[in-house]
Ligand code: 5GP
């Protein structure tokens with residue numbers, strides 16, 4: 001099929017994933033290529049290609065992702081010392097999958113600025 005989105009496939013269950021959390025608006029799963037001891041990807045169930053193309057009607061789901069990222073970090077992953085939430089946008093931002101997503105990273109100390 002043309003233009004298949006891997007994250008839409010994961011959300012639908014056609015591609016398997018290690019699910020951490022889901023609700024009516026979002027789906028969270030473990031990254032296949034983790035960059036830290038804990039590496040979760042949180043995606044809206046609605047396909048939005050990139051943060052550069054969000055609109056005002058996406059405010060609710062994007063805000064919801066922040067709240068659920070915090071809940072996952074604290075309640076499910078016990079990241080008591082902190083964590084990082086990051087969204088790569090477009091080529092310069094290092095985005096490789098064009099379905100908006102937030103990386104929830106934890107379990108080690110991160111440097112700033114990122115590379
Ligand atoms: P980006 O590079 O767009 O910011 O992040 C995409 C992330 O999705 C990468 O960290 C990559 O490892 C992850 N990823 C890509 N394909 C799959 C997949 O099929 N399953 C899982 N679990 N993660 C994936």
Ligand code: ZN
Nearest residue numbers: 005008047099
């Ligand atoms: Zn998608």
